[in-house]
Amino acid sequence: MTQANSSPALTGTPRSAGRRRLLMAFGVGMTLTLSGCGFQLRGVDSAPMAITQLDVNSSNSETHRTLREALERADIDLSDNAPLKLNLGKVSEKVHQITWGDAGSIKRELTYHLVYSVQRKSDGAYLANQQELEANSYYYTNDDSLLNSDEVRERAGQENNSELSRQLLERLHTIKP
CATH class of the missing domain: 3.30.160.150 (Lipoprotein like domain)
Incomplete structure (x- = not known):
């Protein structure tokens, strides 16, 4: 009779994928929250200055x-x-x-x-x-x-x-x- 041992590497895979999804969701949530309140990084302007x-x-x-x-x-x-x-x-x-x-x-x-x-x-x-x-x-x-x-x-x-x-x-x- 063969006994199946679950290896730690295989057990950690679903857990790390869940963490990854959670971190991605957190990042998207923070991005949406900051952009919704008008937050902008200084010096990051898309339009160049009209005065040259x-x-x-x-x-x-x-x-x-x-x-x-x-x-x-x-x-x-x-x-x-x-x-x-x-x-x-x-x-x-x-x-x-x-x-x-x-x-x-x-x-x-x-x-x-x-x-x-x-x-x-x-x-x-x-x-x-x-x-x-x-x-x-x-x-x-x-x-x-x-x-x-x-x-x-x-x-x-x-x-x-x-x-x-x-x-x-x-x-x-x-x-x-």
């Missing part, structure tokens, strides 16, 4: 240099002969102290505010007039380390510049010349 050339009118501040670099990275040619002009206003900077007292470190909010407009050169029409961008960041300072405070504030300013660049590119993406 800009004449940028701005001062020579660190924020304006960062914005110009972001435009160039987005494959926008910055040229005096461009059909559209981007007018970047002066960046207003505000520091607001959040915490008070002798607790050691002080929390501060750094806010950058920038007004811009996009104008067609051929007829002077505004495609975006007096639009506002704003970026906030928080940082902590300590009276015991003044050099470190300058570095921390500078990093907060860089974060704001990056955020202003992201917002500007997002807004320019919606403009159809």
Whole structure:
């Protein structure tokens, strides 16, 4: 009489197939859930930007240099002969102290505010007039380390510049010349 031994490899096959189906169903469910709520990965845009050339009118501040670099990275040619002009206003900077007292470190909010407009050169029409961008960041300072405070504030300013660049590119993406 022969006795049938079930091998572990054969017994695990239906179980692993069930796990695989469960993981696939979970993946499909998560995909549908995230797409239903409007979730999108940043930087994954199917439509290219309609603006390919800009004449940028701005001062020579660190924020304006960062914005110009972001435009160039987005494959926008910055040229005096461009059909559209981007007018970047002066960046207003505000520091607001959040915490008070002798607790050691002080929390501060750094806010950058920038007004811009996009104008067609051929007829002077505004495609975006007096639009506002704003970026906030928080940082902590300590009276015991003044050099470190300058570095921390500078990093907060860089974060704001990056955020202003992201917002500007997002807004320019919606403009159809």
